[in-house]
Amino acid sequence: MLRYIIRRILGVPFLLFGVASVAFLLSQSTKGDPLSALVPERMMNNPEIVSAVKAQWGLDQPLPVRYVIYMKNLVQGDMGTSFNTRRPVARDIADRLPATLELVTAAMIIGTTFGMGIGLLSARFRYSLFDNAARGFALLGSSLPIFWSGLIMLYIFSVQLKWTPGTGRLDARSTPPEHITGFYSIDSLLAGDWALLGQTLSHLALPAFVLGWSVVGIVARLVRSSLLEALSQDYVRTARAKGAPERVVLINHALRNALIPVLTVLGFTFAYLITGAVLTEAIFSWPGIGSYAVAAARSLDYPAIGGVTIVGATAFLLANLATDIAYAWANPRIKVSG
Amino acid sequence: MSLHNLTPPVLDVRNLSKVFPIGSNLLGTKPAQMLQAVSDVSFRVAQGETFGLVGESGCGKSTLGRCILRLIDPTQGEVLLAGTDITHLNAAEMRPLRQDLQIVFQDPMSSLHPGMTIRRILAEGLRLLKLDAQTEAARIAELISLVQLPADVADRYPHELSGGQRQRIGIARAISVNPKVIVLDEPVSALDVSIQAGLLNLLRSLQERLNIAYVFIAHDLSVVRYVSDRIGVMYLGRIVETGRASDLFDNPRHPYTQALLSAIPLADPRAERKRARTVLEGDLPSPLNPPSGCSFRTRCPRARPLCAAERPLLEDTAHAVACHFPDPAGTEATARATPSTLQTGEGA
Amino acid sequence: MTAAPLLEIRDLRAAFRGPSGFVEAVRGVDFTLNAGEVLGIVGESGSGKSVAMMALLQLLPAQARVSGSAKFKGRELIGMPQRQIRHILGREIGCIFQDPLSAFNPVLTIGAQIIEAIRLHDRKISKRAALAQTIDLLASVSIPEPERRAQQYPHEFSGGMRQRAMIAMALANNPSLLIADEPTTALDVTVQAQILDLLRRLAQERDIGMVLITHDLGVVASMARDISVMYSGRVVETGSADSVFYDTCHPYTRGLIAAMPSLESVGTLLTPIDGTPPSIFDRPQGCSFAPRCGYALPACHETDPELRQIGTTRAACLRAEEIAAGTVRPTAPLSESLPV
Amino acid sequence: MASTSPRARMRALSSGRALFGRLPLTGKIGVLILLFWAITVVSVQFWPLVDPLMMAGRRLQPPSGAHWLGTDALGRDVFSRTLHGAAYTIPVAVMVVVFAVVIGSALGAIAGYFGGWFDAVIMRTADVTLSFPPILLAMTVAAALGPGLPNAGLAMIIVWWPIYARLMRAQVLEVRTREHVEAAIAGGAGRGRVLVVHILPLCWTPTLINATMDFGQVALLAASLSFIGLGAVPPSPEWGSMISEGASKFYSWWIAFGPGMAILSVVLATSFLGDGLRDIFDRRGPQ
Amino acid sequence: AQETLVVGRSMDVNSLDPSRAFCDTCQVYLTAVYEPLLTLGEDNKTLVPKLATTWENNDTFTEFTFNLNPDAVFSDGSPVEASDVVWTFERLRNLKGSPSFLMDGTQSIEAVDTHTVKIIVEAPNSEFLNKVSAPYTGIMNAEAAMAGGALADESAATADGAEGWFLENSVGSGPFVLTNYAPEDELRLTANSAYYGTAPGFGEVVITQIQDSVSQAQALETGSIDIAMQIDADTAKNMNNPDVVTEIVPSFNFVYFAFMPGSEAMKGKLTPPVREALTYAVDYDGMIEFTVGGNGNKIAAPIPNGFPGTANLMPRSQDVEKAKSMLADAGLGDGFTMEAVYPNDNVYGVDLNIMMQKLQQDFAQVGVDVTLKPVTYPVWREDMANGRADLTAVYYAPDYYGSGQYAAYFGMTEGSTWVSRAGYKSPETVVNAKEGEIYAAALAASGDAADAKYEELAKELMADNVIIPLVSPNLVLAHRSDIQGVRYSACCNLPLAEISRK
Numbered sequence A: 001m002l003r004y005i006i007r008r009i010l011g012v013p014f015l016l017f018g019v020a021s022v023a024f025l026l027s028q029s030t031k032g033d034p035l036s037a038l039v040p041e042r043m044m045n046n047p048e049i050v051s052a053v054k055a056q057w058g059l060d061q062p063l064p065v066r067y068v069i070y071m072k073n074l075v076q077g078d079m080g081t082s083f084n085t086r087r088p089v090a091r092d093i094a095d096r097l098p099a100t101l102e103l104v105t106a107a108m109i110i111g112t113t114f115g116m117g118i119g120l121l122s123a124r125f126r127y128s129l130f131d132n133a134a135r136g137f138a139l140l141g142s143s144l145p146i147f148w149s150g151l152i153m154l155y156i157f158s159v160q161l162k163w164t165p166g167t168g169r170l171d172a173r174s175t176p177p178e179h180i181t182g183f184y185s186i187d188s189l190l191a192g193d194w195a196l197l198g199q200t201l202s203h204l205a206l207p208a209f210v211l212g213w214s215v216v217g218i219v220a221r222l223v224r225s226s227l228l229e230a231l232s233q234d235y236v237r238t239a240r241a242k243g244a245p246e247r248v249v250l251i252n253h254a255l256r257n258a259l260i261p262v263l264t265v266l267g268f269t270f271a272y273l274i275t276g277a278v279l280t281e282a283i284f285s286w287p288g289i290g291s292y293a294v295a296a297a298r299s300l301d302y303p304a305i306g307g308v309t310i311v312g313a314t315a316f317l318l319a320n321l322a323t324d325i326a327y328a329w330a331n332p333r334i335k336v337s338g
Numbered sequence B: 001m002s003l004h005n006l007t008p009p010v011l012d013v014r015n016l017s018k019v020f021p022i023g024s025n026l027l028g029t030k031p032a033q034m035l036q037a038v039s040d041v042s043f044r045v046a047q048g049e050t051f052g053l054v055g056e057s058g059c060g061k062s063t064l065g066r067c068i069l070r071l072i073d074p075t076q077g078e079v080l081l082a083g084t085d086i087t088h089l090n091a092a093e094m095r096p097l098r099q100d101l102q103i104v105f106q107d108p109m110s111s112l113h114p115g116m117t118i119r120r121i122l123a124e125g126l127r128l129l130k131l132d133a134q135t136e137a138a139r140i141a142e143l144i145s146l147v148q149l150p151a152d153v154a155d156r157y158p159h160e161l162s163g164g165q166r167q168r169i170g171i172a173r174a175i176s177v178n179p180k181v182i183v184l185d186e187p188v189s190a191l192d193v194s195i196q197a198g199l200l201n202l203l204r205s206l207q208e209r210l211n212i213a214y215v216f217i218a219h220d221l222s223v224v225r226y227v228s229d230r231i232g233v234m235y236l237g238r239i240v241e242t243g244r245a246s247d248l249f250d251n252p253r254h255p256y257t258q259a260l261l262s263a264i265p266l267a268d269p270r271a272e273r274k275r276a277r278t279v280l281e282g283d284l285p286s287p288l289n290p291p292s293g294c295s296f297r298t299r300c301p302r303a304r305p306l307c308a309a310e311r312p313l314l315e316d317t318a319h320a321v322a323c324h325f326p327d328p329a330g331t332e333a334t335a336r337a338t339p340s341t342l343q344t345g346e347g348a
Numbered sequence C: 001m002t003a004a005p006l007l008e009i010r011d012l013r014a015a016f017r018g019p020s021g022f023v024e025a026v027r028g029v030d031f032t033l034n035a036g037e038v039l040g041i042v043g044e045s046g047s048g049k050s051v052a053m054m055a056l057l058q059l060l061p062a063q064a065r066v067s068g069s070a071k072f073k074g075r076e077l078i079g080m081p082q083r084q085i086r087h088i089l090g091r092e093i094g095c096i097f098q099d100p101l102s103a104f105n106p107v108l109t110i111g112a113q114i115i116e117a118i119r120l121h122d123r124k125i126s127k128r129a130a131l132a133q134t135i136d137l138l139a140s141v142s143i144p145e146p147e148r149r150a151q152q153y154p155h156e157f158s159g160g161m162r163q164r165a166m167i168a169m170a171l172a173n174n175p176s177l178l179i180a181d182e183p184t185t186a187l188d189v190t191v192q193a194q195i196l197d198l199l200r201r202l203a204q205e206r207d208i209g210m211v212l213i214t215h216d217l218g219v220v221a222s223m224a225r226d227i228s229v230m231y232s233g234r235v236v237e238t239g240s241a242d243s244v245f246y247d248t249c250h251p252y253t254r255g256l257i258a259a260m261p262s263l264e265s266v267g268t269l270l271t272p273i274d275g276t277p278p279s280i281f282d283r284p285q286g287c288s289f290a291p292r293c294g295y296a297l298p299a300c301h302e303t304d305p306e307l308r309q310i311g312t313t314r315a316a317c318l319r320a321e322e323i324a325a326g327t328v329r330p331t332a333p334l335s336e337s338l339p340v
Numbered sequence D: 001m002a003s004t005s006p007r008a009r010m011r012a013l014s015s016g017r018a019l020f021g022r023l024p025l026t027g028k029i030g031v032l033i034l035l036f037w038a039i040t041v042v043s044v045q046f047w048p049l050v051d052p053l054m055m056a057g058r059r060l061q062p063p064s065g066a067h068w069l070g071t072d073a074l075g076r077d078v079f080s081r082t083l084h085g086a087a088y089t090i091p092v093a094v095m096v097v098v099f100a101v102v103i104g105s106a107l108g109a110i111a112g113y114f115g116g117w118f119d120a121v122i123m124r125t126a127d128v129t130l131s132f133p134p135i136l137l138a139m140t141v142a143a144a145l146g147p148g149l150p151n152a153g154l155a156m157i158i159v160w161w162p163i164y165a166r167l168m169r170a171q172v173l174e175v176r177t178r179e180h181v182e183a184a185i186a187g188g189a190g191r192g193r194v195l196v197v198h199i200l201p202l203c204w205t206p207t208l209i210n211a212t213m214d215f216g217q218v219a220l221l222a223a224s225l226s227f228i229g230l231g232a233v234p235p236s237p238e239w240g241s242m243i244s245e246g247a248s249k250f251y252s253w254w255i256a257f258g259p260g261m262a263i264l265s266v267v268l269a270t271s272f273l274g275d276g277l278r279d280i281f282d283r284r285g286p287q
Numbered sequence E: 001a002q003e004t005l006v007v008g009r010s011m012d013v014n015s016l017d018p019s020r021a022f023c024d025t026c027q028v029y030l031t032a033v034y035e036p037l038l039t040l041g042e043d044n045k046t047l048v049p050k051l052a053t054t055w056e057n058n059d060t061f062t063e064f065t066f067n068l069n070p071d072a073v074f075s076d077g078s079p080v081e082a083s084d085v086v087w088t089f090e091r092l093r094n095l096k097g098s099p100s101f102l103m104d105g106t107q108s109i110e111a112v113d114t115h116t117v118k119i120i121v122e123a124p125n126s127e128f129l130n131k132v133s134a135p136y137t138g139i140m141n142a143e144a145a146m147a148g149g150a151l152a153d154e155s156a157a158t159a160d161g162a163e164g165w166f167l168e169n170s171v172g173s174g175p176f177v178l179t180n181y182a183p184e185d186e187l188r189l190t191a192n193s194a195y196y197g198t199a200p201g202f203g204e205v206v207i208t209q210i211q212d213s214v215s216q217a218q219a220l221e222t223g224s225i226d227i228a229m230q231i232d233a234d235t236a237k238n239m240n241n242p243d244v245v246t247e248i249v250p251s252f253n254f255v256y257f258a259f260m261p262g263s264e265a266m267k268g269k270l271t272p273p274v275r276e277a278l279t280y281a282v283d284y285d286g287m288i289e290f291t292v293g294g295n296g297n298k299i300a301a302p303i304p305n306g307f308p309g310t311a312n313l314m315p316r317s318q319d320v321e322k323a324k325s326m327l328a329d330a331g332l333g334d335g336f337t338m339e340a341v342y343p344n345d346n347v348y349g350v351d352l353n354i355m356m357q358k359l360q361q362d363f364a365q366v367g368v369d370v371t372l373k374p375v376t377y378p379v380w381r382e383d384m385a386n387g388r389a390d391l392t393a394v395y396y397a398p399d400y401y402g403s404g405q406y407a408a409y410f411g412m413t414e415g416s417t418w419v420s421r422a423g424y425k426s427p428e429t430v431v432n433a434k435e436g437e438i439y440a441a442a443l444a445a446s447g448d449a450a451d452a453k454y455e456e457l458a459k460e461l462m463a464d465n466v467i468i469p470l471v472s473p474n475l476v477l478a479h480r481s482d483i484q485g486v487r488y489s490a491c492c493n494l495p496l497a498e499i500s501r502k
Ligand SMILES: Nc1ncnc2c1ncn2[C@@H]1O[C@H](COP(=O)(O)OP(=O)(O)OP(=O)(O)O)[C@@H](O)[C@H]1O
Pocket: B020, B021, B035, B036, B037, B055, B056, B057, B058, B059, B060, B061, B062, B063, B064, B219, B287
């Protein structure tokens, strides 16, 4: 397994290379005007300006040359400068990634907790009213478009009930905690600023719940089916024959085995959410990587598109890797072989 | 003993070895470990003869069978089918020869395509013969009656049949192309005794009728004894003792064979009570990391330093054993190892 | 002796929900087992051996319907609340299952699983003490290096060792009854011999009563004092080992013995039992063995005979006396007569 | 051929009904909902509904007897638009799933069965595609090809095929070690035949279950793409664009309600059906 | 802690460099941080002093002299001098950024003394004073900016590297200074401690990113923001919160559609009579109802109502029969098909998708079948530049107070943006030579005379029938009820310094 993981790690750069190349070529092949963010509308007919801008942003070179330059810079960690924000893409991403990670982490915690709970009880009381109702609830989150359900939740919880504050990571009036991890919750904790921590968490609650809810269905369904599978296994009978009460059977024996496939999906979901949180970020004005990606794609901001893609792919590959490691950790059968 | 010089063996396995690469190194260029599943196995089977292969689970019986059929490629050695070396043929060259070489598997459920009717399953096997529709239908009917099943099974699906019936279909498929050799890989292990008996009878009668050579793989010694003319006992990929069935059972020379025989429970309480047992210690060593010298020495009551130092070779006699300290052979010990067409029972 | 038997089963029945109502997989089974004795149960696959045992231990799926009586040391197990039976299972009754790989939880170490077995019934014992006890148990079933082995996972054990560990786990709380459901079926003969040896030794040493389920007549012959032969959810013949083997009077038992290839049968044709056991969903009327039976009379297809004392054994066959006396010879069964 | 014999046909029919019978209640409800939408898709243009594209009343009217789900910002009848929307959203979802399944499964099967170079190339391509952030990929594709449901569909196929390739590959790897496959090889079947006749027919169950569930998710992603402006073009009453219209007129809640419930019903139906199928098929061993 | 004002906006910032910035949020920002020479009074008409206390021009509107306020200092305390003005204007002119057109035609910009600047333009330009009231002409501290890498000379267009620097620094003399900018997240300003004028009402202002109208409304209701300006009229109707005040004011923005007679598919079809016919097909009243729920005004020419020359214009009106008969006369009685390509945007409360669907319905009445193709902005620009659309729709907001910008942008003078778009490869289909002359005349005149010329121009623009304005949406100025001083300015959008808490 260790060997396998090392091999996977060695493979990551190659995959990233592939992803970066595809991203580059794809964005170059769109038929929009790449200068739209760079050359003002009034100057479009001024060849002098157009060529000056092209030269400045390296767009005057033929495609293959640009590709080589892009790749070369990339290897050195330089993702270029965003057309939109006029800042280095790496910096934009560094600013925005923690916001997304914090949101996604919170969403995953919510999604996993609810998902596991519902899956567990659903499997235990299969086909009961509870099972169907709970699964219905779990699926609801992934059955409604987030851009609508998010607004509804905001309206209910924020405007009507006033349980949660509005959008954004913090009240606009507050200053963010000192940047240590970029996770406001952790940073405010480290700073010992309880009021800020409370504010951070209350801002996080709703978007994380909306996003997490979309994961609940996936997790609950998987936990339920793999638990049912596990419950039909011989070792469950052995556990019962040992006189283990149902709770022990379910948690110690069935669940531990059922978690193995769940882990795989969780890793995948986490990675997916990093760029998949786009709509949640848009609705909740969350300054994350997802909304950055959309803005980049909409305005054909090549460097930003490339940067986000690479970050997304890296997240995906890392999550996959972490999944494999977790898989090996949870599944002792793998450790020795290979 | 007289026919062997006239009829060449229909199946001749020579020094066959199979190594499985396990895992791979960091770059995926080389395997991390080598698993020696079959090592240097040789035997011959004559027309109409049954060669039994016994051994514990994991000793390489099925691998050997698959190598013979070229379902996997042997690492070393040759397989000669009626004198033709088939080891190096490619898939296309192999195809016409498949007619002569068939296999029956252990698990009667997984060896039949669950989505096909029995008729289609048999027709699939008959494709090699390229029959026209009518002949094919007739042949299928004939095969079904040959394996003693009612004609209406033809339109049923495998899951609608019992285990014994399924195994009969497996046999029907194997004999459908009139093969010279059938490898039977534990064909009765999954069946209950009452059903197993019928199958063994069927196999016997088919062999008599069609003059097929069987390589009969099993781990149940009584069954192997019952069906085989000659037997090879395998241990960790090697044949450690081989000889005529009666010789081997009446006069086992290898300590492993002796232990195997003494471990068979007898369906006879009185005999059981009186029986002296040699219970082997320990387990089968891992084939990834076999013991040096004689591979059986870790469990052998007779093991001495020599056994660890040097691997005993299989003798070149009719009742051959690979052991440094074997029991002496019986009466036939001096005869040359030959394929035999002896009908057990008559000669015993 | 007036002491109650260790396990006394009367008219045990277990039914599953089928496409059209409940069908019985076990149909009125009676057993008696005394302390320190071994009862062998033989029968073909699907004859209801496992279901019978699981039924009395309440290990069948919740939808299954179980009735009858199973008294363990005088206490009725059938219908006992889960809460109570939990204290008997694993403490007073140990179980060993057929496939030792799937019967162990793959993600827990062998040690952890045995420790769990101990601590489930003895809350007060410390982890450390339970571990020590586990190591002793593993040593007592001849597992070398028990300290190291306790830290390993099931897949790191060989088949034989796993089954020994299973036995160790079953014996963890010194049960007085051991139910072994085909404990050696998945193992090689040499390993089977080891396990049977071990079981024999432990049963003697600890005075454990044992129900040994198997389909191998050889195994029961070497192990059991009493034997019950099951067919299609019922016991068709029962008695001491010797009487069942030598004074066989049920045609099915006879058939089983005759179908076994033995060292003597070489060169002769075996005698199979024709046909296949009926599915629980469409059992024939009358004696369910009748369609495969060479002795069957028209009456056999109408009435399902009760177990009766015939000589030294009890058999459920209308013609048991005639068969025992050897006054009848079998004819081809009525259905599915096949040429051989 | 056996499959055309009356007996086989009866078996197929009865197995369809038997399958339905074995579904849990939620699964049955799912089937009925999908059936309703399927019928709607093919017949909605004959229903006595007002024209979904034309103004039918004042704008932004709440639900009433005349307009059961009110009117939208252009005064069009939301109820009629919702039902007509099925004919946009559902066929796209079907096409996406079908193409993704066919392409993914074919490539996955080839990768799994032939191994070696095929495997390496196909699976690495799948890896690269999978590690691409899906929304970004869909957006770039849609941006490259222009807006419109067909292009959004194409983007979604690109996003989805690797999942099926992986699924099919794993399944082929498993099935190909079964003994009946070896028996077929021993019986002289060529590689192609072994794959097509002896392996593939046994590999469909997980794909089928997954496809059932993905169907709803595709409908949802199509809606999201419409929200970002990459899906259906106006004035087609595609559910996603209707919801996004409704989202911007949030206080006229009824605009999004109809299509929202429609998508919800489809996703829930496919999920319940998928779960039901899994419950039936995932049991180990025959029956 | 200091009082903070929070403004929720969908931020469209393209740059924070005054000479490059060009967006609504930029106007708000630049007005708060930089000061131009003049600014627009509360009546949205009159110019009032800012950095220049007095100014004068010659009769021909070619020479302008500004006298700077001697008290004025930049945020670093250094005085505002004529050299800073010269440097700023030269940079604006040479950088060729979006707002550089404001300096078009300047011949010389020179410092007469430390507090006097004289500017000479090539041709008469009565609008020049309006231009120097645009926030983009805010005066920068030249030394500080140069230290940040800014250049003002001829090479600026290619060599200036200060754009990134301006994202973190501000060098103005305005009441606020930049403290933090996170793209599409927040823009944080604090009061300029060195400010020489009256201190602003708030010590801190945060412009925070809130994408859409509904979210802005919700944020306003919960009190997490104080001001929102992008709430659409339909949403505003549903806000009945006593803590929120909504004022609906006419805006100077408008939304229009445009014919592209030069496109490949429209060759010879979109002749002036056909274009005119089609303008009769449009339901202008309905358009206002459908796009902004009635909260908008009709607009005749592509010049905002209230700007010079618009007072006496008659907006177009619908006449379907006339449209039909004119089309029949043109031989297009059986109708034809057009493809409309437009940015998929929702601006100033108008969802272009809804507007175009309405237009589609209107055109359908006269047999013209319009296919809609909403696209992203880059794709739209590409399609525009390549004559790939038959019809399009966009929006316009003023850059300063003055009608000249419209003449320059929408006028069908040879070589203008819209001629190359609408005319594509056959500019003769749209060019209107008169417009250039009228514009020049307008620039040479002032007061009522100029207004008359602009009116003449507006009528020409209408007669072109290329740019057809549809709606001038009202602006919903929504703010918490404890906020005062919120107003909408034609040049500066939202002057933050005037806002305070009651
Ligand atoms: N495809 C394979 N790859 C790697 N190792 C294999 C493979 N097939 C078999 N082996 C290994 O080769 C050895 C011999 O296996 P084989 O199946 O031939 O044993 P067997 O004697 O048939 O056992 P059984 O009685 O259980 O069928 C085993 O250790 C097995 O793990």
